[in-house]
Amino acid sequence: MLKAMLRGLLAHKLRLLLSALAIVLGTMFMSAAFVAGDTVAQGFTSLFSTVNSNLDVQVTGVSATGQDNPDVITALVPQSVADQVAKVDGVQESTAQVISDGARVIDKNGKVVPGTAPRFGAGWTGTSSLLQMREGNPPSGPDQIAISANLAQDTGYTVGDKVDVITLQPRKTFQLVGIFGYAGGRDSLAGETTVAFTMPVAQELMLGKPGNYTSVDVKAAAGVSQEELKQRVQTAVGPQYKVQTADEAAKSQASGVDAFVNVLKTGLTVFAVIGLITGAFLIFNTFSMLVAQRTRELALYRSFGASRGQVTRSVLTESVLLGLASAIVGLIIGIGVGWLLKKGLEALSHTNLPVSGVVVKPYVVVLTLLVGILFTVVAALVPSLRASRVPPIAAMREASTPDKPLRTLTVLGLVTLLVGVAFLVLKLTKVWKDPLWLVLGGGCLLVFAGVVMLAPALSRPVTRGLGALFGGSVPARLGTRNTGRNPRRTAVTAAALMIGVTLATAAGVFASSVKAGVTDLFKNDMKAQLIVQTSDFTGTTGFDPALQAKMRAIPGVTNAVAVRTDQVKLGGKSTGIGSADALAAAEIFTLTAKDGTIRPLQAGEIILDENAAKSLNASVGTELPLITTRGGEKAEKVVAIIENSQTWSGPMLNTTDAAGFTSPYAQQGYVQVGPDGDVGAVKDQLNQLFADNPEVNVVDQEQLIKQSTSFLDVILAILYVLLGLTIVVAVLGVINTLLLSVYERTREIGMIRAIGMNRASTAWMITVESILISFFGALLGVVVGTALGVAIVKIFGGDFLKLTIPWAYLIITLVLAVIAGVVAAILPAIRAGRLNVLQAIAYE
Amino acid sequence: MTGEAAARAAEVWKIYGHGEAQVHALRGVSADFQRGQFTAIMGPSGSGKSTLMHCLAGLDDVSAGEVFIGDTRVTGLGDAGLTKLRREKVGFIFQQFNLLPTLTAQENILLPLAISGRKPDQQWYDLVIKTVGLGDRLGHRPTELSGGQQQRVACARALVARPEVIFADEPTGNLDSRSGTEVLGFLRGSVHEFGQTIVMVTHDPRAASYADRVVFLADGAIVDEILQPTETSVLDRMKNLDNEARAAAPGNAAAQNTAGQNAAAGGNAVEETPDA
Structure with missing residues (x-):
């Protein structure tokens, strides 16, 4: 039986190849992450051993x-x-x-x-x-x-x-x-x-x-x-x-x-898993199709006396072999990519790691292969069970798979969606807060899963509505109808695309809300038009805090403050701390006292914000022990508690005791220009003031906002590139589905060609179907992603995030989906156009 | 107009394969199919009757010789030319009906016109619908229609574009005898009442008896023809052909005998696959 089965597997090479690619990509990410991580870790460990080779x-x-x-x-x-x-x-x-x-x-x-x-x-x-x-x-x-x-x-x-x-x-x-x-x-x-x-x-x-x-x-x-x-x-x-x-x-x-290596491993593994989940949809679809196509063959086995278990096992064995083969290829490519990553890191850090080649630990091999097989088998489970339900009589029947009604699935999807929404609402209304991963993570996951289950029921009306946009031409109409023909298949194909789009959209909504929040913050609560900053964040650079007086003396400047920051131990707890002229800081950062008064701080005095006061269990008058890196231990008395603010967080130390900080310098300066002052002129003056300090530069609010949010752009860019890869996987899924449709509808396509449809129109018919599937998936992703993004922003938001929907990005996503649809249609459309009319009609 | 050929084969050869495995499916077949005439092509399995129809319809290319539909030379046309030919001059009726499951009966009927962007002639359309007797089923999908109804939809689809010639490939092969009779009656009616030209491939003598003329093929060549055939005359001729074939090629006798018996048993044999 195995032999016959393997032949069945090989009979659908192209389709399997497409689904295998998805698993290859996923396992590749994963093994690359671990190989690069282990190599870098080993490299540095042996590097430090070299450093320490002269000592015991x-x-x-x-x-x-x-x-x-x-x-x-x-x-x-x-x-x-x-x-x-x-x-x-x-x-x-x-x-x-x-x-x-x-x-x-x-x-x-x-x-x-x-x-x-x-x-x-x-x-x-x-x-x-x-x-x-x-x-x-x-x-x-x-x-x-x-x-x-x-x-x-x-x-x-x-x-x-x-x-x-x-x-x-x-x-x-x-x-x-x-x-x-x-x-x-x-x-x-x-x-x-x-x-x-x-x-x-x-x-x-x-x-x-x-x-x-x-x-x-x-x-x-x-x-x-x-x-x-x-x-x-x-x-x-x-x-x-x-x-x-x-x-x-x-x-x-x-x-x-090690910390860096762990970030690298975790990050890439997350993407690997996303890729593999996308791939799982593809595998599910492929195996469903293979089983549907081979109904007669499977029924024949049953009529020869094969048991249900044998049929299930035969399909599962196929999936194990497919998963194994893909994971092996993924592992090999991943090792190569890991080597490239190592080379890239070496180039970036101007280092030569004392490791020749790469480190491939046995656990990486085992893990990669297991994960590849696991995802494939799990995805093939339902189709293989379905295969076992093929009755022997089906061998005698015209192979037709009647559409099962969608009602059960739709009801289940609706319930799942509502439970997910309920989770999020409970979190939002703070009725149920913890654990976060369950309330928020579970809520998001349930919403997503619910929509996936609803997708088949949605696919017909939605694609029909969208199909109307292609006009009433015959190929467009036929393409639209074909899309609605097998709602499950269309939905699963679209869902694969939906994963990546949902994640990217939610991230996009979150990021643009952070941006808008930061912008608002600077515009409303930050009274400084010009900001003096140091060129890096190691905490060792900066300018003499005494320059605050000189900054303030510049014509047109109404206020200025120099801020020093460090890490200290306060009240027995490690904490970040700032030190500044309290009155100037209160004005520029719009700080208000909740308890006590904000006044110039003497040595031995400190101001806390509400959060710090709460965590240190301190109130006005409390004396807290402060340990600085260079200043030893001192007692600091709390003189005021300020309301929590987005512009200043944590304790504010008097400037005298800041002498014990790691760096003798101020890291930031904030300069407020009066209504009559000329910001440009003040900026020039500031630049002159710091002319001999190459580590300091002066930026205005706009530049600061840009700088403060630039890290988001980097994160988003990385996210989009990697999600782009999952979308590639999803497009493979669309190709796969279309190829099957063309194959299944060979006779139909032959007939419409026989009654006069030309190649271009036939290709257009397939393309319309392809675009509709892709667009449907992207649309679901955009809608769900936006909804989840909004929920996350509302949940984490507080005052800091300002809900902003990145419309341009959403539109670009949908346009890309259309392009992806066109690309995915190329191969199937060519196939359909090239079908020999005679053979297509004669095709059984 | 009658008397002129709607479709014509001139010295058509069709050869498959090379060398030892070479098969001569058609050996210099020449035949005219007159306008307004219902012609049946008959012959045992492997005689080349389906191949001949495929070549006539431009579905298959010929190895030598020429095929014409009306005044259009089919031989040598490219895909664009063939597409144009199919849109304007040829209609098809298949054994498997081949309706699009996503379209209603009416949409299926109008599909060829929609594809070529033509408007249906309302009077003609109404007449066709009335003749095939589908009035109340037009809004139904193919899956909601019986086999006979589906085949009548397919016939209407072929007729509505008023092609030069309709090629029907075993149109009753998948129907019970009552539905088959309806469809055949309808085809004959469309020839005699509307002047439609139909070329039908069949191995069912009863189906052939509805035609004006029966052309017999054996071993890739036309061996005989009967005008105004009856079921009996066709059956007799078939038996003779079988015997001649048996005499000529004893090795093939058993297979051909089976085919002949099936045909004789009422024409509902479905195991025969097209020659391609």
Whole structure:
């Protein structure tokens, strides 16, 4: 039986190929995600092992705020502790290091060298097996530096040049005396740039604390194990310092990479699953068609004595084979794509990962194959059960599959839809809030599923209505009628397209609402017309907060405020915090006191917003302990509680105690121009004020809005590209359905050709059907997506989101659906046009 | 107008395959089909009767020779020319009715005119409808009609465009004898009352007896013809053909005998598939 069955499978190659493509795409995404992720993770882990190859044990400080920034080191190791470590029994050699993010080199054009990777400033501790001099000499005087080879390449600086560097202190000029590289000919270890100062200079500029280090690297004497040495060192330095073996250090250094890898894996897996669900619709349709087509064949098996189970199993076996074959192809392509992703990441980060090829772990292979098979089999389950219900007598009958009534399905769909809507309404009215994934996620899913089930009942009236738009020509009319002929098939085909469109539309509604919300926010609550901002968000850059007075002094300016931000521990909790001139901030950010009064803050005073007050359980008069990265512990008294605001959130610290922040700089400045002032002129003045600070730029409200929402554009762009791929899968589904229709209607097409329809009209008839199916799917998607988007905006909205429907985008989606329909029709239309009239008529 | 050929085959050869597997389906067939005449083409299975009709209708190309519909040379026409020919000069009636399930009876009847963008001649249309007797079923879908009714819809569809010639391929093959009689009577009526030209392929002697003329094919060649046939005369002629064939090719006798017996049994045999 298996042999006969396999022959049946192979008899429908093209159709299977189309459905297989969907599974191939899905499994490809998935395996690519895991392969790239694992490769990058392994690459970085071995990279950090290389970094740590010269040490056995590392001693570092413990962050006072409980919030470890892996790059900007503020938890330090003093000289005394370094000396203690050196004396521990079993230490062969110990090297105290200074290496911290925040050394910004000014290039030959006067701009700060940009980069997303850390820009380390380090104290020179000599060359090693890891670090080698390429050119010149190590820095030996307070005004000398050496730089890493990648930095030299990026800037074009050569030994002997004068180079300006901004650190914790404003820009200073140094003489470049040397260029260094790393073992294995690397210009950089992981894309980072490094400026090496002499140790005292590094301590001053990178840490702001002479006589301190960021770590002490220890080499064990012969016969002393890493674990043993770790214990000894830990005992010597006490619990306020972190002591790790080289492996542990490598792991914690790689933790940032792990987070990135997880985002990569999760993101791509989500798209893989969306692709696979889309594919499942396609598989469902294909197998339904195959079963319908093979009714006679299956009935014949039954009449020979095959049991129902055998028939079900035979169809399921086909789906397993199809899933397996597709998943294997998907896996192979995915490994290739994973390799490309790795290459892309290497190019982006200027790194060479110490991994040749890619890492393909066994679990990836197993998972990919399982998922591919699972989706295919689940999708084929219903058709295979239907196959088993074919009675033996069907072998004798004219093969006709009477349309089952849609009533049950429609009622079920209606109920599902209503339950879904009820979920969302309950969430919206806050009657039922948690768990979010169930109320909101479940609600959205039920609404979607309900509409999918209603789609067959909707397909006929909707496509007929839409078909009228094609005019009354014969091919258009026939195409329209054909679309309504098999509502289930039309609906399932359209539903595949609906998935991608629904997601993209909902995301589009949400994103445009965020945009509108941000715009409103800036226009209404933000009184500043000009905003001074720093070029990056590492928190190390900025301008002297004292410049607030100078900004305010510019003619036409009515108010200005410099804002510093950091991460601190307040009342025992890690939190983001801002510090600003309270009166100026209250005016510019439209802040109002709910309790107490907003007044200029003295040292030891703090303002909280309602949220912060609630989470810290504080009220006016409460004293809260504040720990800053550089300032130690202080007590702060709450003088006012302000209403929650979209322009300022969290605590506002007095400017005096902000001296303990990681960065000595203000990160943002807000400048309010009076009604008589000239914004352009003020902007020019501001630019002059910051002329010597290349890390600061001045933008107006429009630019700020654009910047604040640009991340949405990026996210949406990625979303659309990937959803585009699911739409490609859906189009394959349309092609598939149409090919089957052409095949099933061979005789009909032959007849209308025989009575005088020409090829072009025949092709147009198929195209109309194709457009109607695609458009129907896109329309459902747009409607459901908009509805869900609105629900999500209303649920999450608060005051921040302003419901906005992206009409232009919706129209573009529908136009694209029409184009997709035309494209999908090409192959089936050609087939229909080429049918040999005689053979078509004679066709049984 | 009568006496002029509505369709004409001149020295038509149709050869399938190559070399050893070569089959001569038609061997130099020449025949005229007069205007306003009802012609039946008969012959045992494999005699080439369906092939001849397909070639005459432009559904199949000929290997040699020429085919004309009216004054149009069918041989050598491209797809566009054939489409035009089908729109203007040819009508079809099939054994399987071949109605579009999505259209009502009326829409099916008007389909050829709609396809070629012509308006129906209302008087003619009414007359055709009246003749086929479908008045109250026009709004029904094919699935709601009996086989006989479906075939009458198909006949009306062929007639309403007033083609030069209607080709009917076993039109009664899928009908019970009562419905078959109705359809045949209707076809003969359309020839005698409206001057329609019909060429019908059949292996049912009773169906052939409704024709004005029966052309007999055997082994790809015309071997005989009868004017004003009766069921008996046709049956006799068929038997003779069978015997001649048996004498000529003993290997084929059994198969042809079966076909002959089926035909003799009343013409309701449905197992025969078109020669293509």
